Amino acid sequence: MPAFPASPASLNVIALIGAESTGKTVLAQALAERLARETGLSVAWVPEVLREWCEREGRTPRAEEQLGIAQAQQRRLERAAAEHDLVVADTTPLMTAVYSELLFDDRSLHAMALDFQRRCAATLLTALDLPWVADGHQRDGPQVRAPVDRLVRGLLLAHGLSWSVVRGEGEARVDCAVDALSPWLRTLPTPRAGLFTRLREREAAQPAWRWACEDCDDPQCEHALRASAGRGAP
Template identity: 70%
Template sequence: MSAGRVIAIVGAESTGKTTLAGALAERIAALTGAPTTWVGEWLREWCAREGRTPRADEQAAIAAEQQRRIAEAAAAHAWVVADTTPLMTAVYSELLFDDRSLHGLAAQAHRGYAATLLTAVDLPWEPDGLQRDGPHVRAPVDRLVRRALLDHGLAWSVVGGTGEARVEAALDALAPLLRAHAAPDAGLFTRLARREAAQAAWTWVCRDCDVPDCEHAARRLREAAPR
């Protein structure tokens, strides 16, 4: 990954990855003033073209093409938001075909990214093309994504909330990365200072912080805190 800073968005199906990718790219462009784009999910296009879901032997090529598109965008832009990565292909290959052979490629790709965002399973499931299996797979996929990130020692931030709150949560997670690249008068520092002043101090860390129920409980506590 030679030029662009890549922000990867991963997560189970119907958790708002595509919507978040587009909105986040727009906000990053405004905050940094730098060329920014987002890369869509190649699997979506593949399924529409072929009229079916891929076989086990077709997974590796799909993962490679997703990474090629991310790398191509990164070579031409300062910032790239990736709506899914080879990690998701690896996870689904493991879930559907009991094949873990793509995890090495996925981990290598993520080590070249600037940040990884994991979308929380807190949105209603919606049908959207052949690549979606149903709401019953969201929890297993979420667990596999988390385990893969943990197994490979990859850092990530969970992004939850609905609508604009989800975009704001993503910007919160990316604040340390974006601070050094904020455009003059972009309002990033003022915005962050106000948010940090409004949030209660973080005084406790859960040893099970990769558990979705724990995240949801923590979010409810934050939302209930006086502002």
């Protein structure tokens, strides 16, 4: 059983969501490995059901097949959460719902997908800063990444769900994910403290933060631009 079992209303799931070819699978595996190694917790990563479906069927799903894929993804994540301390999800039903809207103008999966997303402990959105790479039947092309990203952000915003953007390449992307998760991770009972020791050491090494806006004369500064707009500058 998990060291801190989830209640029926919440899951110990770190949800990775984002457009195609933004490194979700690689990040999910690397993040799960690091968290397991440095916290001593039982950590699982759960792969994407859609990928397996496309490889098995040799095509992408039709509109009426989307619900079954979303439900299978949810069941797989719930089982893993019941058996592990932490679960890193390669994706969640939210991405199936987004693609159903984008490809089929079908919003019927929104409610179930958002309900599941609310139960996740944390949501990480992968940035569009990696090059697009073809991947068989599953990927539509680089032109869909920005529309998918907009739909994901729009759904999260409209329903009051918080998220953190993860960017960078390789280990820097994993570091970014750990940084985003660290406030929540620090609240968990962990057999090891290596991860948190390194986080504290890195924070201590950062230069002291200083409020600089009073001395700023950068014409492109956001604060300066807002001030100019307030004075009616052209």
